[in-house]
Amino acid sequence: MTTETFPTTPRTTPHRKRDRVSYQRATAAAIIDEALYCHLGFVVDGEPRVLPTLHARIDDTLYLHGSTGSGPMLAARGAGLRVCVTVTHLDALVLARSWTHHSVNYRSVVVHGVAHLVTNEDEKWRALAALVDKVGNGRSADSRPPTPKELAEVAVLAITLREASVKARLGGAADDEEDLALPYWAGVIPLRLTPGRPQPDKGVRVPVPAYLPASDCDARPPADARVTAGPDSG
Amino acid sequence: MTTETFPTTPRTTPHRKRDRVSYQRATAAAIIDEALYCHLGFVVDGEPRVLPTLHARIDDTLYLHGSTGSGPMLAARGAGLRVCVTVTHLDALVLARSWTHHSVNYRSVVVHGVAHLVTNEDEKWRALAALVDKVGNGRSADSRPPTPKELAEVAVLAITLREASVKARLGGAADDEEDLALPYWAGVIPLRLTPGRPQPDKGVRVPVPAYLPASDCDARPPADARVTAGPDSG
Numbered sequence: 001m002t003t004e005t006f007p008t009t010p011r012t013t014p015h016r017k018r019d020r021v022s023y024q025r026a027t028a029a030a031i032i033d034e035a036l037y038c039h040l041g042f043v044v045d046g047e048p049r050v051l052p053t054l055h056a057r058i059d060d061t062l063y064l065h066g067s068t069g070s071g072p073m074l075a076a077r078g079a080g081l082r083v084c085v086t087v088t089h090l091d092a093l094v095l096a097r098s099w100t101h102h103s104v105n106y107r108s109v110v111v112h113g114v115a116h117l118v119t120n121e122d123e124k125w126r127a128l129a130a131l132v133d134k135v136g137n138g139r140s141a142d143s144r145p146p147t148p149k150e151l152a153e154v155a156v157l158a159i160t161l162r163e164a165s166v167k168a169r170l171g172g173a174a175d176d177e178e179d180l181a182l183p184y185w186a187g188v189i190p191l192r193l194t195p196g197r198p199q200p201d202k203g204v205r206v207p208v209p210a211y212l213p214a215s216d217c218d219a220r221p222p223a224d225a226r227v228t229a230g231p232d233s234g
Numbered sequence: 235m236t237t238e239t240f241p242t243t244p245r246t247t248p249h250r251k252r253d254r255v256s257y258q259r260a261t262a263a264a265i266i267d268e269a270l271y272c273h274l275g276f277v278v279d280g281e282p283r284v285l286p287t288l289h290a291r292i293d294d295t296l297y298l299h300g301s302t303g304s305g306p307m308l309a310a311r312g313a314g315l316r317v318c319v320t321v322t323h324l325d326a327l328v329l330a331r332s333w334t335h336h337s338v339n340y341r342s343v344v345v346h347g348v349a350h351l352v353t354n355e356d357e358k359w360r361a362l363a364a365l366v367d368k369v370g371n372g373r374s375a376d377s378r379p380p381t382p383k384e385l386a387e388v389a390v391l392a393i394t395l396r397e398a399s400v401k402a403r404l405g406g407a408a409d410d411e412e413d414l415a416l417p418y419w420a421g422v423i424p425l426r427l428t429p430g431r432p433q434p435d436k437g438v439r440v441p442v443p444a445y446l447p448a449s450d451c452d453a454r455p456p457a458d459a460r461v462t463a464g465p466d467s468g
Contacts, residue, residue, distance in 0.1 A: 011281070016303045036425075037324055037338070039273040041284035047245070050275035050284055050320040052342050069250045086284040090271055090427065093369045095446075098378040100388065102366050104271065108286050132336050135327045135423070143418050144332040154334065173435045184377045185443050187434040189369070191270075193324065196424035201407045206419050212329075213423065 011112050012165035022166045028109045031166060032057050032087050036134060036193070040064060041084040042072050042115075055085070056130035057161075062111060063118070063127035064157040073117065073155040080114040083159060087111075093189040096173040097182040103169060105188065111164040115157040127156045136211035245346050246399035256400045262343045265400065266291050266321050270368060270427070274298060275318040276306050276349075289319070290364035291395075296345060297352070297361040298391040307351065307389040314348040317393060321345075327423040330407040331416040337403060339422065345398040349391040361390045370445035 006012065006023040014021050032038075038055045041048060051072070054065040062085060066073040075081045092105035118124045128151075129140040146154070173186040195213040240246065240257040248255050266272075272289045275282060285306070288299040296319060300307040309315045326339035352358045362385075363374040380388070407420040429447040 011278075011283075015305050015308070016301050036327070037322065037340075039275075039284050039320055039322070041273075041275040041282035041318075043277050043280065043282050044245075046277065046280070047316055047346070048275035048277050048282055048318040049245075050273050050318045050344065052320060052322040052340065054338065067250050071249050074249070082281055084275075084282040084284045086273055086286060088271065088273070088286040093270070093429075095369060095373070096377070098384075099362055099366050099374065099380050100384045102369070102373075102377070104288065106271075106286065110284065112281070128333055132333050135329060135336065139329070139336075140333065143330070143336070144413060144416055146333050150332075150334045172433070175435075179378060180437060182378055183440055185434065185440050185446075186438055187432055189432050189446060190430035192428050192430065194426050194428035195327075196426065198419075198421055198423050199406070200419065200421040201409075203414060204420055206417060209419050212419075 006162070006164050008165075009112075009163055012110070012163060014165075014167070020167050020169055022168075023164070024166065025161070027166050028161070028164050029057060031089065031107050031109045032062065035087040035089060038064070038085050038087045040072060041086065042075065042081050044071070044075070054131060054134070055087075056127065056134055058126060058130050060161045062159045062161055063130065064115065064159070065131050066155040066157060068153060068155045070155070072115070073157065076115050076117050076157055080116045081157075083113060083115045083157075085111040085113075085159060090191055092191055094169075094173055095186050095189070097175045097179040097184045097186050101173060101175050103174075105169050105171070107166070107168040109164055109166050111159060111161060113159040113162060115159045118156040118158050121151065123158070124151060124154075124156050127158070128154065136209065136213065138209070138211040142209060142211070240396070240398050242399075243346075243397055246344070246397060248399075248401070254401050254403055256402075257398070258400065259395070261400050262395070262398050263291060265323065265341050265343045266296065269321040269323060272298070272319050272321045274306060275320065276309065276315055278305070278309070288365055288368070289321070290361065290368055292360060292364050294395045296393045296395055297364065298349065298393070299365050300389040300391060302387060302389045304389070306349070307391065310349045310351050310391055314350045315391075317347060317349045317391075319345040319347075319393060324425055326425055328403075328407055329420050329423070331409045331413040331418045331420050335408050335410070337408075339403050339405070341400070341402040343398055343400050345393060345395060347393040347396060349393045352390040352392050355385065357392070358385060358388075358390050361392070362388065370443065370447065372445040373443070376443060376445070
């Protein structure tokens with residue numbers, strides 16, 4: 001059984017703004033699970049690389065999706081690849097009366113660890129199911145699972161969640177007292193990654209599954225969704 | 235005058251899916267400019283670090299916001315810090331009839347370079363103005379500029395855009411022919427980072443500036459925005 005917090009290490013101790021940092025496993029898990037993608041960092045010949053990729057968490061393991069031929073997947077063979085995986089939600093723009101106090105509200109998790117290629121077929125299957133279920137809980141049971149050949153062609157990296165930190169900013173503008181009377185608008189503009197109206201593929205005869213995210217903007221779907229919205233319009 | 239494309243280098247040549255990669259400067263600039271934040275990768279004692287941060291582009295220079303005391307800013311003193319900066323937009327979930335062809339539509343730019351601390355005060359001022367103007371064009375003229383002390387307390391990194399690649403996926407599900415008759419929903423769910431209704435700070439008497447992003451969901455503002463929406467409600 002794991003403890004409720006990650007241990008603090010030199011890598012996860014910030015140089016500044018320590019009040020924004022925490023080490024709660026449950027908080028980190030919630031941020032990771034809500035995110036649809038992450039940024040994978042690794043080192044090649046002493047140089048940094050950062051690539052966006054898809055992830056899913058099962059208990060204390062973070063799985064990353066890849067191809068058997070991609071750089072980090074090849075590098076992770078054998079002893080594994082040292083990685084830093086970062087997940088970020090941008091929650092709001094924060095406008096202050098002064099330039100200096102302009103900011104953003106966000107939640108991020110930085111994970112440090114060693115990524116290993118998943119070689120066990122059962123584990124790989126479970127990781128892929130979790131990746132597919134990120135789009136909606138139940139999707140993996142409502143689509144065709146991989147053939148043995150397809151399973152062999154995909155690569156999955158596993159990172160045990162042992163060392164991580166959460167950083168977040170919440171709240172409004174933090175202007176200096178003497179700036180409060182300045183005639184500038186200040187406040188918060190919330191931001192959300194919003195699903196638009198589902199656009200069915202040509203020939204799809206079944207309704208939009210209930211497990212998919214509901215559009216937040218039903219009254220005003222994105223312009224690019226209007227043309228093809230509705231079953232069989234493609 | 236710069237050329238229209240970035241040169242291809244070993245670092246920017248992908249191992250796979252080369253048809254998704256391009257090197258157009260204008261495309262990279264548009265993706266960078268649309269993004270409100272980026273992920274900064276660098277190496278510390280041979281280990282990768284990836285941190286979210288704010289950026290702004292002016293011509294062929296990418297500026298990153300930081301504090302004078304933060305790790306990468308300290309490391310960038312002197313000869314500079316080798317970095318990889320990645321910007322990603324997640325544009326859609328792509329659901330296929332098979333697990334294997336589930337995907338996402340996205341646009342990303344990966345920049346390789348050496349980051350230097352901006353020491354010239356005029357350049358630092360222009361970079362900060364560009365960072366403030368990311369929230370809305372004109373914001374820097376409609377808020378209080380930094381005092382000399384404030385200017386000294388913020389750090390800005392500059393990276394010349396010399397080596398970068400663009401990667402993108404567009405389009406719908408790419409199911410195998412023999413899967414098209416399977417009874418599963420397939421298609422695209424568009425995603426957008428959507429601004430909610432502006433929440434004014436306590437005491438703000440001026441209207442919401444026209445340069446701020448208009449809410450895409452006026453009919454249904456986010457639940458957390460309803461309480462404080464409207465001037466002076468805080």
